[in-house]
Amino acid sequence: MLQTEKNTAFIKQLAAELGFDHCGIAAATQLDEDAYRLENWLNKGMHGTMKYMENYFDKRIDPRKLVDNAQSVITLLMNYFPAQQQRPDAPQVAKYAYGADYHEVIRDKLKTMLLRMEEQIGAVHGRGFVDSAPVLERSWATRSGLGWIGKNGNLIHKQAGSYFFIATLIIDLPLCYDGPVADYCGSCTRCLDACPTGALVSPGVVDGSRCISYFTIELKELVIPDHMQGKFENWMFGCDICQDVCPWNRFAKPHTEIQFTPIPAILNFSTKDWEEMTEAAFRQLFKNSPMKRSKFAGIRRNLQFLEKKGSPSSGNP
Known part of the structure; x- marks a missing residue:
């Protein structure tokens, strides 16, 4: 047991050294309750056109199908709350996309973490995941005692609030495990009341097919449905409304990760600047940004949708 405690302490210290703000650990088991919720969510079509979420269901609910002999799931949080905000009269970009692509930044840190663990502990087999694999990150974060799922689904x-990236490291090493914490949302409904598209259908349940982030990032159609007209509150890429209104985010502090330093264009561009941007300029400015997921055509589509009659010309939730 003493060695297990030493290994656990080393891993948590290593996480802090690599720039992760919080680290929690849970035993690798099948997520039966989450499996039921996910299946119900998918059956209701709340994933919209994101058909990839139907894939690898068995792996999503059981980490042992992702890593042979998996014993521990390490969850890591990395703050992305920016010290500076966009100009309020410009098309808005979700704060997580202000800097470099977090997938690449965190993936490198996870690789380093695994290498350092092998050097210190010995043979450790595992895999790191950041948002783009069949892992229920938030479920593991709650099991690891890093927080609770708010009514906005975050x-x-x-x-520290909710402005964090969540990364997961699944390994075949037994460790000391953390326990869950209580839900402190209480009777607050600020996020439910603030969502302009009604995507927060009930506490903790997000209808992804009605979310502004879905329409501005995930939807690949050439046209955004007319029934969403005037409901985006000037959000061009993603949306932070349900986080911005959350009282717990009064504790959010600016991150210290240099790679998440905001791209100047995001902070300084006016509506006119965005509208006049060429595809070549977009590719150059945002080549290492999460915004490249929408591609230039998607950003143009979103801007045109915001410009339509009936859509607010400005706004900062």
Whole structure:
């Protein structure tokens, strides 16, 4: 047991050294309750056109199908709350996309973490995941005691809010495990009341097919449905409304990761600048940004949708 405690302490210290703000650990088991919720969510079509979410269901609910002999699931949180905000009269970009692509930044850190673990502990087999694999990150974060799932569907940390990237490291090493924490949302409904598209259908349940982030990023159609007209509150890429109104985010502090330093264009561009941007300029400015997921054509589509009659010309939730 002493060695298990030493290994656990080393891993948590290593996570802090690599720039992760919080680290929690849970035993690798099948997520039966989450499996039921996910299946119900998919059956209701709340994933919209994101058909990839139907794939690898068995792997999503059981980490042992992702890593042979998996014993521990390490969850890591990395703050992305920016010190600076966009100009409020410009088309808005979700804060997580202000800097470099978090997938690449965090993936490198996870690789380093695994290498350092092998150097210190010995043979450790595992895989790191960041948002783009069949892993229920928020479920593991709650099991690891890093927070609770708020009514807006986000993980909320009691001392730091919700502006965090969640990464997962599944390994075949037994460790000391953390326990879940209580839900502190109470009777607050600010996020439910603030969502302009009604995507928060009930506490903790997000209808992805009605979310502004879905329409501005995930939807690949050439046209955004007319029934969403005037409901985007000037959000061009993603949306932070349900986080911005959350009282727990009064504890959010600016991140210290240099790679998440905001791209100047995101902070300084006016509506006119965005509208006049060429595809070549977009590719150059955002080549290392999460915004490249929408591609230039998607950004143009979103801008045109915001410009239509009936859509607010400005706004900062």
